[in-house]
Amino acid sequence: MAKLYFYYSAMNAGKTTHLLQSSHNYRERGMQTLILSSSIDDRFGQGIVKSRIGIESPSIVFNQSENLYDLVLAQDPVDCVLVDEVQFLSKPQVYQLTEIVDKMNIPVLAYGLRTDFQGELFEGSQYLLAWADELRELKTICHTGRKATMVVRIDDSGKAIKSGAQIQVGGNERYVSVSRAEYKRIFHDQGSIKPSQISLPLDDI
Secondary structure, eight states: OOOEEEEEESTTSOHHHHHHHHHHHHHHTTOOEEEEEETTOOTTOTTEEEOTTSOEEEOEEEOTTSOHHHHHHTTOSOSEEEEEOGGGOOHHHHHHHHHHHHHHOOOEEEEEESBOTTSOBOHHHHHHHHHOSEEEEOOEEOTTSSEEOEEEEBOTTSOBOOOSOSOOOOOTTTEEEEOHHHHHHHHTTSOOOOHHHHSOOOOOO
16 A cells, blocks of 8 residues: 655755665666656756765656646656655645555655744645655754754854745755754854854764
């Protein structure tokens, strides 16, 4: 029985690495995978899903108004659908992922952040938390040594940015994964993150 899986974490937890490994595992067994990526995330160029450790794969790019069910239907045969950066999905697109599972009997592995830099749920993550068959957390650590569960957006001086657009694509130069306690400390102007702390430990997956 196919399922919709939501793999969520803070940044630097190895989500894309896990996605690419999962796709490789299917393909090793002679099965066809379809990797989807949002047009919003253009850090490595359009049509490329790339992990921080250097491995990558081509992907089919979709925009926020595209019907993902129709997109997958047009790619038949498909044995597994993998979606990167699912926090960027709209509510209708998350519903379309459930339809891929329920009507086409194709497993969907969705990877993304749970919350934004203000500690609020992204739309895509909100409905995946509500509708996914299985929720799986990928873990990484804060520079304090605690488990990192939140993401803080910082300026050039390491101070928390508290307002602005929810979606602003960036990497370690702009976002840092931290524990809830550290997030509260930085977000409430009780400190900053020194440049030496911006480089986090290796992915813990």
